[in-house]
Each structure stands twice: as structure tokens, then as C-alpha cells.
């Protein structure tokens with residue numbers, strides 16, 4: 393029984409449903425046809441949350457990731473060179489890297505994605521589709537699909553409502569002459585020899601092996617892998633979940649053709665990055681997961697996804713709201729189970745507020761020793777050096793890419809000329825601050841600023857502005873007590889003194 397006052401986390405709700413039918417294999421799969429973005433990442437993080445929730449209940453579970461690198465290149469994406477036109481129709485694993493830096497087109501996008509998984513503390517067993525096909529793991533499934541072609545075509549028509557062409561085949565041969573799969577037509581097959589005969593639009597014809605000479609079409613490939621890997625749970629995007637879509641057809645093909653129950657489905661919604669537009673690998677409008685990790689600490693990125701139910705659309709604003717998200721994570725203000733499921737081994741919550749890091753990084757301006765000094769001046773523990781430097785890098789990239797202009801500042805080396813416009817009371821206040829600031833902590837300075845303003849009858853907001861003008865030449869700045877505490881105290885005193893002297 394669950395306490396009615398407590399909302400059970402969605403991953404636990406799913407784990408609860410599954411706990412008596414284990415052991416479980418949770419499968420994820422992404423086609424590495426372009427930069428892997430934060431939207432794709434939702435699939436793997438959703439799977440990982442359920443995986444962890446199952447393990448927490450003592451249920452035996454595996455997490456697997458299948459790279460669909462044997463899929464063909466569908467078109468010339470905007471991020472590809474014009475010369476890649478000739479590769480359209482070829483399997484991604486068989487196309488060269490677009491920039492010549494690695495083994496294949498597929499690896500070019502797959503490898504950084506796998507690295508990001510590691511950063512995010514996700515450790516699936518990784519399988520590459522091309523390797524599995526070439527090793528013959530799909531041979532039985534291919535034979536079954538070819539011999540029951542008519543039954544599959546009937547299911548596809550019944551479920552999707554679309555006519556299946558007379559020459560349709562569940563298998564796509566790779567033309568031995570031109571390397572394409574979208575131009576070939578299956579004309580026969582031999583189950584004993586495990587071969588398929590084809591004709592290609594390029595004019596050639598031939599016979600390929602069921603071991604790597606081609607692949608099953610997506611709608612058959614997906615259910616075919618369920619019994620191969622004994623998949624019992626699978627998250628997928630809502631595009632596959634439409635009525636008559638590939639999960640619906642896959643479910644019937646799995647049950648009626650392969651005699652295997654379809655996995656428990658977890659449908660997830662898209663992530664929309666504000667100011668960037670809807671993310672689709674195919675348009676090139678993406679923020680890659682790597683770019684996101686430059687700015688967002690990995691456990692916070694996990695939290696962004698895991699705290700939301702998979703069916704909930706996520707609207708993520710990487711500008712100012714990112715700071716709130718990081719603080720919510722660090723200060724443990726949010727959903728405690730989501731926080732737990734987002735943690736990456738070892739690291740407890742980080743106790744320096746991200747907002748303060750934004751101040752400290754702008755004061756130290758790339759000087760790491762000074763950064764540590766600045767943090768110590770404002771009273772923070774700096775023993776977790778590696779994390780501090782990681783977060784400093786996050787903040788620098790954030791300032792560069794997403795920060796609104798009003799959070800950016802620069803401490804002026806010389807007394808800004810704008811101090812000439814300060815009123816006599818404001819000047820007097822700055823002089824009093826200079827005298828009393830000695831050895832005060834950030835919080836004490838904060839109170840002092842309010843106290844001085846009150847004593848002199850100045851509007852506190854105006855007095856804050858006077859301070860920012862004296863140091864930044866601007867009317868706004870970071871939280872005043874913590875800002876002043878972060879700076880060298882002698883510098884603060886002399887600057888306040890200078891600003892207090894009438895011109």
C-alpha cells in the first residue's frame with residue numbers, strides 16, 4: 393500500500409507493474425544518421441530510470457542499446473556535403489565519415505553519443521545492427537519473414553490501412569554493385585543456402601547472403617529483434633505510437649509471426665528547446681547532447697528528463713530558467729525520487745549555487761586560482777575542486793551561448809565615469825560602506841548595504857545601483873553582498889572610497 397499523500401514516481405509505477413514478470417530486458421535504439429540531440433536522449437534516460445527502478449526492487453534487469461547503423465541514409469541532410477548525394481540509399485555503417493575523422497558515417501555520430509552516455513552515468517550493453525546482421529543473428533528471423541511474406545503484408549494492411557505493393561518484400565538486399573538498399577527488389581530466396589536473389593535499378597542483379605547481405609525493413613526489423621534479445625520493455629517516441637504505426641504493426645508481427653509477446657511500451661514525448669526550435673536530426677536544427685552537456689551538469693540534465701513523466705512534453709529554456717533548474721537539483725527542492733534516480737554515482741549535491749558560480753566566473757575571468765580565491769572569500773568550501781572546475785566550464789559556456797545580457801558583467805579596472813552622476817547621499821553611503829565593510833561576511837555586507845541606505849534615507853534600490861555603477865559601470869549586477877565579498881577587500885574599500893569623493 394502506498395501512502396495516498398505521496399506521489400509515486402513514474403519509473404516506480406512502471407517497475408511495480410513489471411516486477412512479477414521478470415527478468416527484464418529494456419531495449420533502446422537510435423539511428424545514428426545525424427547528431428544525437430537531447431530529444432533522442434530522452435529515450436535512453438527513460439529506459440535508464442526504469443532500469444534503476446527495477447534494480448531497486450530487486451528485479452533482475454538488463455539495459456541494452458541497439459545502434460541502428462544498418463539503416464540506410466535517407467536523404468542529403470543539411471549538415472552533409474553535397475558529395476554525399478551518392479551515398480543516399482546505402483547503410484550508414486557502409487558510408488565513409490562525412491569529415492574523414494573516423495571509421496564510418498554511423499560511427500561519426502554514434503561514438504560521441506556513447507561518450508555522452510558515459511558522462512550521464514548510463515551503462516547499457518551496446519549492440520551494432522550491422523555486426524548482428526553480419527554475424528547471422530537475424531538469419532532465422534529473415535527466413536521466417538520471407539516465407540511468411542503474405543501474412544506480414546496482410547497484417548500491415550489490416551493495421552496501417554495502407555496497401556502493400558505486390559512486389560513488396562520484408563527484406564531489403566544491398567546491391568553488390570551500387571551498395572544501395574532502396575533500389576533493389578527481392579525476386580526470390582533460398583532458405584537452405586540462406587540467400588536472397590535481387591534485381592537493382594542500377595541494372596545489376598545478384599544473390600546476397602542473409603548474413604549481412606541486407607536487412608529487414610524497419611516495421612519487421614523492430615519486432616524481429618524482440619525475441620532475439622528477449623526484449624520485455626521498450627521506450628519509443630510518439631511517432632511510433634500512432635494508431636496503425638510501427639508499434640501496432642510490430643506487436644502483431646511479433647505475436648503472430650514470431651510467437652513472441654510484444655514488449656511493454658513506454659511512449660515518450662518530445663523535448664523542445666526554447667529559442668532553438670523543434671529538434672529534428674534531419675533538419676540540422678539540433679542542440680547535440682554534447683553541446684548540452686557543455687552547459688548543463690550531467691546529473692541536472694538527467695533530472696530535467698527524469699522528473700517529467702515520459703508522456704509529458706518538455707519545454708526547456710537553457711537561458712535563465714536553467715539556473716533555477718540547477719539550483720532546484722542542488723538544493724534538493726524537487727521530487728526526491730527523481731533526484732535519486734538522477735544522481736550519478738558518488739557525487740552528492742553541489743553546495744555552491746550556480747548563480748554564485750556565474751558571479752565568481754565573471755570576476756575571475758578564466759583565472760582558475762583566482763576563481764578558487766573568489767569562492768573562498770564568499771565563504772564556500774572549495775574542496776571538491778574537480779566539480780568546481782567542471783561547473784566553471786559549464787558557466788563559461790552558458791555565459792557565451794545562452795545567458796541573457798543582464799546577467800553579464802565586468803568589474804571595471806578604473807573608476808567608471810558614471811559615478812559623476814551619483815547624488816551626495818549616495819556618495820556618502822559609499823564612504824560609510826568603505827569604512828564598515830572590513831572583515832564582514834557576504835550576508836553581513838548584504839545587511840550593511842540595507843542598513844546604510846535606511847540610515848541615509850536613500851531608496852535601497854538606488855543605493856544598489858550606486859554600488860554597481862562604482863564597480864561595473866552599470867546599474868545592475870549580481871547579489872550585492874556576495875558580489876562584494878567575492879572581490880579583494882582592499883580593492884573594494886579603495887573603490888568605494890574613490891567613488892565617494894565628489895568630483
Ligand SMILES: [Zn+2]
Nearest residue numbers: 489493494500
Ligand atoms: Zn568522423
Ligand SMILES: [Zn+2]
Nearest residue numbers: 567570592594
Ligand atoms: Zn545497384
